[in-house]
Amino acid sequence: MVKVTLAQEAAIGAEEPVEEFAARAAAFLEANxxxxTARATFVWGEGEDTGVKLWEEPDSDEERTRMADSRAWRRKRFDAGFGWIDGPVDQGGAGLTKEHLRTYRRLEAQYQTPSDTYFKLDKILxxxxxxxxxxxxxxSxxxxxxxxxxMACELFSEPDAGSDLFSARAKAVPTDGGWLLNGQKVWTSDAHLADIGVVFCRTSSVPGKEAFSAFLLDMKQPGVTVVPLRQMTGGxxxxxxxxxxxxxxDANLLGKVGQGWEVTREILALERAGIGAGLNRSGSGLANGTRLTALVKAMHAQDEPLIRQELIKTISAFWAAKQLTTRGSDKVGASAYKSDPTxxxxxxxxxxxxRRASDLVGKVLGPKATADNGEWGTYxxxxxxxxxxxxxIFAGTDEIVRNSIAEKVLGLPRD
Known part of the structure; x- marks a missing residue:
């Protein structure tokens, strides 16, 4: 396979004007x-009473159907040249620019596409x-x-380690032609569906980050057992x-032996980059305050000063987070940071x-949130x-994230 350099990729991407690309993409989307349809305006008491779900908990039949639809669409989109727009040409990408990618995403948002939930790690891994x-x-x-x-998953956290990855106990021991992995991972999204997983394992007993390595693991092979983890939600x-x-x-070792922390850190950074604005794009009405405001009014709490104050604080905080994720960190202060804090x-x-939204909902609903009495918009x-x-917990506990901000962004000493 002939390698295409980054400069060549950029040249290839520059050959097609964005306007021509947009016309070609629009024709493809319209044909497929x-x-x-316009999203219906939220009206309290109308439609399915689903509340706001933070976690995908579909049953197995629904998952299989959604995955099949998503796979079929991704293949059609990829084969038409729109599946990896800014990817390298020698690996099937289009070799186009970020502007081409943003243009396509804006166009695709105007159409009904199968859910991409199960393939969300492509851009991260x-x-x-x-x-x-x-x-x-x-x-490949x-x-x-x-x-x-x-489809991929991440195998980082462990029962006795959590987000403290340096306390991980899962081990990788050298064997003929590769490694044998033993241990337990937890809080692994989509592991029951994944084909491969990036796994963080201890390869040495020496202290420090050099004791760990990262691998690509075949999730369907013998020796890998996946058990659903039942949550308080029931799912x-x-x-x-x-x-x-x-x-x-051996071919599935990422980086060198002892380089696992560096690999994992980059994955987590990419994962966190898109988290903050997640609910702003969900249409749940939580981040923009629509559903929260409707709840406060329906429970006749709009005249309570403390509730009104908490409602405004919650809506304002979501708005501020959206500005951060859409505009990035302050360019004036960025030079003083050791790394991008965004x-x-x-x-x-x-x-x-x-947490603020959940606390507000609990205060407004009181006992109505604890049992289903059939009243719309409560349980x-x-x-x-x-x-x-x-x-x-996910993508690093709050405590770990705060430590990372202090040490990696502000340059404070380790605690």
């Missing part, structure tokens, strides 16, 4: 998708695999992720994963904002109240 993966996987895995041929959006002599070939602050802002908020604590 129905247009998106692909650049890391391209950077650290050996040639065989660096050339990113393409397969973008085309929907593979199972996460899994536990048990590794019992699970084999990883991903870390975005994640922490989401945690704080959802349905239970999924938010019970699901919100999990937000403070």
């Amino acid at each position: 998708l129905p247009p998106r 692909s650049p890391v695999i391209r950077k650290y993966g050996q040639e065989a996987i660096a050339d 895995i990113p393409r397969a992720l973008y085309r929907g041929e593979l 199972a959006a996460f899994n536990e994963v048990y590794l019992d002599d699970a084999f990883v070939p 991903p870390l602050i975005s994640k922490l802002a989401l945690s704080n904002n959802l 349905s908020w239970n999924s938010l109240l019970l699901g919100e604590p999990g937000v403070h």
Whole structure:
């Protein structure tokens, strides 16, 4: 396979004007998708009473159907040249610019597309695999992720370690042609559906970050057991994963032995970068205050000064987080930072904002949130109240994120 340099990719991308690309993309979308209908204005008491769900907890039949639809669309989109617009030409990408990508996303948002929920790690893992993966996987895995041929998960947290990855106990021991992995991972999204997983394991007993390595693991092989993790919400959006002599070939080592923390840190940074504005794009009406305001009015709490104050604070906090994630960190102060604070602050802002929203809902509803008495718009908020604590765990606990801001952004000494 002939490698295309970054300069050549940029030249290829510059050959097609954005206007011509937009016309071609619009024709493709119009021929393959129905247009998106206008979202109905939220009216209290009308429609399905679903509340605000933070975690995807579909049943297995629904998951299989959604995944099949998503895979089919991703393949059609990729084969038409729109699946990896800014990707390298030699791996199936279009070699176009970020502006082309933004243009396509704006156009696609106007159509009804299958859910991309199960393939959300393509943009997060692909650049890391391209950077650290050996040639065989660096050339093939990113393409397969973008085309929907593979679905991935992340195996980082452990029962006795949580977000303190330096306390991880899962081990990788050298064997003929590769490594044998043993241990337990937890809070793993989509592990029961994933084809591959990035796993963080201890490869040495020496203290410090050099004791860990990262691998690409075949999730369907013997020695990998996935068990649903039941939550307070009643659903199972996460899994536990048990590794019992699970084999990883040498070719699936990411980076060098002892470079696992560097690999994992880059993955987490990419993951956090898009978290803060997640609910702003969900249409749930939580971040923009529509549903919260309607709840306060329906419960006749709009004249209570403290409730009104908390409502305004919550809506303002979501708005501020949206500005952060859409505009990035302050360019004036950025030069004083050791690294870009946006991903870390975005994640922490989401945690704080959802806690504030959950607290407000609990105060307004009181006992109506604890039992289903059939009243519209009351018990349905239970999924938010019970699901919100999990937000403070994923992509790094709030405490770990605060430490990272202090040490990596502000340059403060380690605690």
